[in-house]
Amino acid sequence: xxxxxxxxxxxxxxxxxxxxxxxxIPLAIISFVLGLxxxxxxxxxxxxxxxxxxxxxxFYVWIIRGTPLLVQLFxxxxxxxxxxxxxxxxxxxVIGFTLSVGAYGSETIxxxxxxxxxxQWEACYSLGMTYWQAxxxxxxxxxxxxxxxxxxxxxxSLVKDTSLAATITVTEMFQVSQQITAAQYxxxxxxxxxxxxxxxxxxxxxYGQARLEKHFDRYTAR
Amino acid sequence: xxxxxxxxxxxGDIEVxxxxxxxxxxxxxxxxxxxxxxxxxxLLRCINLLETPTEGEMTVGxxxxxxxxxxxxxxxxxxxxxxxxxxxxxxxxxxxxxxxVENVMEGxxxxxxxxxxxxxxxxxxxxxKVGLEEKAEAYPYQLSGGQQQRVGxxxxxxxxxxxxxxxxxxSALDPELVGEVLNVMKALAAEGRTMVVVTHEMKFxxxxxxxxxxxxxxxxxxxxxxxxxxxxSANERTKAFLSRVSGTEPPVQATF
Numbered sequence: 001x002x003x004x005x006x007x008x009x010x011x012x013x014x015x016x017x018x019x020x021x022x023x024x025i026p027l028a029i030i031s032f033v034l035g036l037x038x039x040x041x042x043x044x045x046x047x048x049x050x051x052x053x054x055x056x057x058x059f060y061v062w063i064i065r066g067t068p069l070l071v072q073l074f075x076x077x078x079x080x081x082x083x084x085x086x087x088x089x090x091x092x093x094v095i096g097f098t099l100s101v102g103a104y105g106s107e108t109i110x111x112x113x114x115x116x117x118x119x120q121w122e123a124c125y126s127l128g129m130t131y132w133q134a135x136x137x138x139x140x141x142x143x144x145x146x147x148x149x150x151x152x153x154x155x156x157s158l159v160k161d162t163s164l165a166a167t168i169t170v171t172e173m174f175q176v177s178q179q180i181t182a183a184q185y186x187x188x189x190x191x192x193x194x195x196x197x198x199x200x201x202x203x204x205x206x207y208g209q210a211r212l213e214k215h216f217d218r219y220t221a222r
Numbered sequence: 223x224x225x226x227x228x229x230x231x232x233x234g235d236i237e238v239x240x241x242x243x244x245x246x247x248x249x250x251x252x253x254x255x256x257x258x259x260x261x262x263x264x265l266l267r268c269i270n271l272l273e274t275p276t277e278g279e280m281t282v283g284x285x286x287x288x289x290x291x292x293x294x295x296x297x298x299x300x301x302x303x304x305x306x307x308x309x310x311x312x313x314x315x316x317x318x319x320x321x322x323v324e325n326v327m328e329g330x331x332x333x334x335x336x337x338x339x340x341x342x343x344x345x346x347x348x349x350x351k352v353g354l355e356e357k358a359e360a361y362p363y364q365l366s367g368g369q370q371q372r373v374g375x376x377x378x379x380x381x382x383x384x385x386x387x388x389x390x391x392x393s394a395l396d397p398e399l400v401g402e403v404l405n406v407m408k409a410l411a412a413e414g415r416t417m418v419v420v421t422h423e424m425k426f427x428x429x430x431x432x433x434x435x436x437x438x439x440x441x442x443x444x445x446x447x448x449x450x451x452x453x454x455s456a457n458e459r460t461k462a463f464l465s466r467v468s469g470t471e472p473p474v475q476a477t478f
Contacts, residue, residue, distance in 0.1 A: 119315035122272055126309035127329035127381060128301055137332050141319050219319045219361045 005189055012180045012190060016173055020197055023090070023172035028159045031094050035101025035158075036151070042106035043113060044135075057106065064103035070164050072096050077168040093165040097158060104154055112147035113139060145216035152209035156202045163198075173197060223248040223416050224269065224385060229278035229289075231264055238264045239275070240440045246433070248384075249414045253427040253448075256437035257463055262420045265437070266389050269418060270307040271300050282306055283384055305333065308378030312390040314370045316362040316377070323349060323358040326376045334381070348376040352406050368399030372406055379410070386410065388419040424467060428452055436460045 001009070045057035064072070077092040087095065116139050124134035163174035177194040181187050224246040231239035238261045246252045254262045267273040269282070275289040285303055287295065316325050326345035330336040336344075349355050352372035362370050371391055378386060388407065392400040404426050411417060411430045421427060427434055427448055434451040436444040436459075444457050455461055 117315075119311060119313055120317065122309075123311065123315035123317065123377075125272060126270055126304060126307070126311075126387075127377070128305040128333040129329075130297075130301065133332050137328065138317050138319075145319075220363060 001189075005186060008180075008184050008186055009189060009193060012177070012184075012193060015176050015180065016194060016197055019171060019173040019176040020201070023165070023170055024159070024162050025201070027090070027093055027097065027162045027165060027170070027172060028155070031097035031162075032101055032155050032158055034094070034098040035105055038098060038102030039105030039109050042102055043109040046106065046110050047113060061103045061106060064099050069096065069100050069161060070167065072099065073164060073168050089165070089168050089170045092168055093162070093170050097161065097165075100161075101154060101158060105151060108147050108150045108154070109143065112143035115146050116142050145213075148209065148212055148216065152205065152212070156205050159201055159205065160198055223250075223283060224252075224418070225279075225281040226268075227279040229265075229268065229280060230276045231261075231268060231273060232276045238440050239268070242278070242442060244435070244442070246416065246418065248416055250432040251411045251417045251419065251430050252433045252435065253431035254418065254420045254435045254437060255422070255424070255427060255463075256443075260437040261440040262437045263389055266387050266418060266420050269385070269387055270304050270309055271295070272309075305381065306384045307387055308381055308383035308385070309387045310371070310374050310378050310389065310391045312393050314362070314367070314374045314394070316370055316373055318362050321359050321361055322354060322365065322373045322376075325362070325373055326380045329377065329381045345376070345380055348380045349373070351379070351409075352376045353402075366399060367395045368402045371395065371403045375403075375406055375410075379415075384416060386415055386417045388417065388421065390420050390422065392421065392423060422467060424452065424464070436463070438463070 042057045042060060045053040046061075048054060073093065073096040076087060076096050077089065080087065120138050120142065121134050124138050129137065162172055165172050166175035166178065169175075173194055177190045181190045184190065224244065226242050226244040229239060229242040229244075230237065242265060244252075254265065256262045264273055268275045268280070274295065276291055277289055279289070280287050282303055283306055285299065285306065287299060287303070289295075317328060320328065323342065323345045326348050327338075327341040330341040330344060331338065346355060346358060349358055352375055354369060354372055354376070357365060357369060357373075362373070365373065375391075391407070392403050395403065400423070404423060407417070407419070407426070408430055419427075419431075429448075431448050433445060434448050435442050436451055436455075436457075438459050444451055444455060444460050451460065452464060455464070
């Protein structure tokens with residue numbers, strides 16, 4: 001690298017990190033938390049014995065999984081204003097990512113719930129617990145352990161997918177790297193720099209995943 | 223304490239229980255024996271509504287329930303009934319993510335809304351009863367099968383149920399661990415608890431039961447004191463079953 005390139009690298013580090021802290025990370029965290037909530041409700045709807053709920057959940061998962069996330073973001077941000085629904089860039093991105101996490105996550109959570117032996121429900125019921133008590137006290141805590149590796153992967157994917165929000169004018173980290181590139185014309189350097197920051201964030205999350213799995217392992221024989 | 227009248231249970235077209243009539247007085251022990259597939263576990267599971275009978279009547283204490291196809295039970299009745307009964311499972315079904323004492327506390331905290339400290343001291347008392355005080359902080363995977371089952375019993379009696387149900391509580395255990403569980407059950411019977419036990423342990427049945435019921439093909443074929451059923455039975459099916467489980471009948475010759 002030339003001195004000039006090193007200078008550009010150093011100068012752009014702060015704006016990129018700022019964009020990561022102000023947009024990329026909050027966008028990922030808010031969408032993931034809301035998405036998990038949607039995913040849990042969708043999984044429970046899928047497992048319900050009330051058919052209309054099952055159909056509704058299936059329809060939602062079908063639509064979201066069957067269409068590209070980028071197209072969904074475009075529909076929400078550029079498409080909906082045509083019918084009078086105008087949403088700011090950041091909330092539009094949150095909605096798009098939440099729906100995506102909700103659809104994929106619901107299948108993970110449904111599988112995790114189904115992996116818990118029927119005897120656990122029966123033990124709860126025999127003590128006089130309701131469905132919700134059994135779910136909260138016995139089934140979900142155990143299902144969380146099963147679902148952790150897959151949900152952690154979804155979270156890491158989401159962090160990287162937030163770069164798609166650049167296309168709907170959210171000034172997240174990738175958008176900022178594009179802006180600096182336009183001024184400096186150092187695409188290899190600046191996009192690699194952005195990639196490096198994504199890698200650091202993902203690595204922190206992977207570490208968090210390992211810690212969480214270790215926590216869950218306290219009650220299993222290894 | 224427990225009464226069943228003309229109780230029926232079908233899974234689809236298959237009749238699993240046919241016209242079960244049963245009475246059990248407070249403080250008595252009823253042992254249900256019979257070949258596998260005879261419906262004895264289903265009968266036990268009907269008592270706390272893990273299975274819903276298709277037709278008939280059931281009374282537990284002063285709670286009376288009538289079953290008929292197409293009518294749903296009230297949730298409140300189901301929960302009420304389950305609070306009055308405690309169940310011990312063949313495969314223990316302990317909560318693997320909770321320690322022994324937390325397993326025993328679970329129902330007290332979640333269902334009885336008891337205070338955490340009181341729950342813990344009551345749970346410790348129950349563990350003492352089954353001889354596992356020193357294992358209170360162990361997770362289920364750290365316990366032997368016999369110890370897990372004793373925690374299962376402690377979890378059930380902690381709720382102070384009127385009626386204790388045992389579903390083949392020793393069938394999953396290594397032979398050398400069966401005794402410790404049966405001893406706890408004998409002690410409970412001696413305390414005057416009302417118990418319904420499905421088991422293959424004929425010696426336990428003979429020692430502890432007030433009434434033995436022999437089931438075959440979804441029906442109660444014979445009932446009486448252990449002596450009447452085990453020694454004086456004239457019923458061919460009872461006799462055939464008993465000789466099979468006691469091993470007096472020559473084993474089936476294997477052909478290769």
